[in-house]
Amino acid sequence: MDVSEFFLLGLSDDAELQPLLCPLLCVLFLSMYLVTVLGNLLIILAVTSDPHLHTPMYFFLSNLSLADISFISTTVPKMIVDIQTHSRVISYGGCLTQMSIFILFGCMDSMLLSVMAYDRFVAICHPLHYTIIMNPRTCCIFILVSFFVSLLDSQMHNVIVLQLTCFKDIEISSFFCDPSQLLNLGCSDTFMNNIVSYIIVAISGFLPTSGIFFSYYKVLVSILRVPSSSGMYKAFATCGSHLAVVCLFYGTALGVYLSSAISLSPRKDVAASVVYTVVTPMLNPFIYSLRNKDIKKAMWRFLSRTISA
Numbered sequence: 345m346d347v348s349e350f351f352l353l354g355l356s357d358d359a360e361l362q363p364l365l366c367p368l369l370c371v372l373f374l375s376m377y378l379v380t381v382l383g384n385l386l387i388i389l390a391v392t393s394d395p396h397l398h399t400p401m402y403f404f405l406s407n408l409s410l411a412d413i414s415f416i417s418t419t420v421p422k423m424i425v426d427i428q429t430h431s432r433v434i435s436y437g438g439c440l441t442q443m444s445i446f447i448l449f450g451c452m453d454s455m456l457l458s459v460m461a462y463d464r465f466v467a468i469c470h471p472l473h474y475t476i477i478m479n480p481r482t483c484c485i486f487i488l489v490s491f492f493v494s495l496l497d498s499q500m501h502n503v504i505v506l507q508l509t510c511f512k513d514i515e516i517s518s519f520f521c522d523p524s525q526l527l528n529l530g531c532s533d534t535f536m537n538n539i540v541s542y543i544i545v546a547i548s549g550f551l552p553t554s555g556i557f558f559s560y561y562k563v564l565v566s567i568l569r570v571p572s573s574s575g576m577y578k579a580f581a582t583c584g585s586h587l588a589v590v591c592l593f594y595g596t597a598l599g600v601y602l603s604s605a606i607s608l609s610p611r612k613d614v615a616a617s618v619v620y621t622v623v624t625p626m627l628n629p630f631i632y633s634l635r636n637k638d639i640k641k642a643m644w645r646f647l648s649r650t651i652s653a
Contacts, residue, residue, distance in 0.1 A: 347436060347510075347511050347514050348435065348436050349433050349434060349435045349436060349439075349514065350433070350434050350435075350436065350439050350514050350515075350516050350521065351432055351433060351434075351514050351515045351516065352426065352432040352433075352434055352516050352518065352519055352520070352521075353432065353515055353516065353517050353518065353519075354423070354426060354427065354432055354518075354519045354614075366427050366428070366430070369427050370424055370427050370428055373420055373423060373424055373427075373622065374424055376420070376622055376623075376626050377416060377417075377420045377421070377424070377622075379626055380412065380413070380416050380622075380625050380626040380629075381413055381416070381417070383626070383628075383629030383630065383633075384409035384410070384412050384413045384625070384628070384629050385409070385413065386629065386633075386643060386646070387405065387406060387409045387629055387632065387633065387639065387643075388406045388409050388410060389646055390639060390642040390643045390645075390646045391403070391405060391406040391639075391642065392406065393642075393645075393646050393649075394642040394645060394646065396638065396642065397638060397639075397642050400463050400478040400483050401460065401463055401464075401467070402638075402639075403483055404456055404459055404460045404463060404483070404486075404487075405460070405632060407456055407487055408453065408456045408457070408460070408589075408628070409628070409629065411449050411452040411453050411456060412449075412453065412625035412628055412629075413625075414445070414449045414452075415446070415449040415450060415452075415453060415621070415625055416621065416622060416625045416626075418442055418445045418446045418449065418520070419442070419446065419519065419520040419621050419622075420621075420622060422434070422442065422520065423519045423520065426519070434521065439516075439521040439526070440502055440505060440506070440521070442520060442521045443498075443501065443502070443505070443520075443521040443522075443523050443526065444498045444499065444501070444502050445498070446498075446520065446521070446523075446621075447494075447497060447498035447501050447523060448494050448495055448497070448498040449494070451493070451494035451497045451498065451548050452490055452491060452494040453593060454548065454549065454552040454553075454593070455489075455490035455493060455494060455552055456487075456490055457552065457556060457586070457589065457590050457593060458551070458552035458553070458555040458556050458559075459486045459487075459490060459555075460586050461555060461556040461559035461560060461586065461590070462486075462555060462559050463478060464559065464560075464563060464583050464586060465559035465560070465562050465563055466478055468563050468566055468567065468583075469562050469563065469566045493548070494548075497547075497548045501523050504527070505523070505526050505527065508526075508527075508529075508530040508531075510530070510531045511529045511530060511531055512529060512530070512531040513529050514529075516529070517614065518614055518617055519614065519617075519618075520617075520621070522617070553594065556590060560583070560587070563583060585631055585632045585636055588631045589628055589631055589632070592624055592627060592628070592631070593624055596616075596619050596620040596623070596624050597620055
């Protein structure tokens with residue numbers, strides 16, 4: 345059947361629990377959203393306002409924070425409004441738009457993590473040439489390439505869904521327009537579309553992860569050659585926050601993929617998606633601010649200037 349709108353099943357379809365769950369879920373997700381936006385915004389403001397942080401690493405970090413804000417803003421505000429108004433309808437065009445922006449900034453996160461891994465590789469393995477290799481022009485090129493690759497990925501998914509002439513159902517077992525679920529709702533043979541989609545995901549996921557693994561393999565080899573334990577600790581410390589974010593991002597993404605592949609319960613898939621789309625962007629600012637002395641100092645200086653002004 346042809347459709348003009350979809351029906352998002354949300355987090356729970358139990359009518360008896362709705363009066364109790366709705367206020368709690370609104371408060372919970374609004375709080376998580378505000379913490380995510382304020383935490384990432386604080387990192388951006390601290391980096392841009394402090395001359396000591398005008399380095400490639402913190403330039404990429406501020407762009408990662410901007411991508412995280414955009415990523416969570418794609419799904420959570422719509423979900424909060426739907427819970428509050430008890431309306432789970434999303435138009436066909438709105439669904440495609442949400443899916444495209446979701447993929448864009450999700451892929452952008454992955455690309456930026458790969459670029460930040462390369463930055464750590466150059467800083468540790470080629471410290472004398474770091475300022476030459478990671479010059480401002482190169483850093484801007486990395487950001488632009490990451491954005492356009494992510495944009496290409498999102499639009500290719502959009503084209504695949506647009507080729508579906510009809511849908512066998514209008515119910516999406518999630519709180520947002522999940523691209524994999526949209527493909528499965530197609531009433532025509534979607535085998536080739538699924539193959540193309542998997543190839544796109546493999547490329548957009550395989551390339552960044554390959555870059556991360558290669559960079560940290562070189563970093564590990566270089567660190568093991570350091571004779572002093574203090575030098576090794578210092579080298580590891582420069583990578584600690586980034587490694588934690590990488591593990592969190594790809595760990596939750598892998599958890600979502602495995603849960604959707606193994607689990608037969610759509611509710612469990614939704615719970616895994618919440619962790620990936622909401623919890624991960626919220627924790628990133630805490631990981632960087634708690635493990636990074638420069639960020640903490642810059643934040644305190646920024647807050648002190650703001651309060652005194």
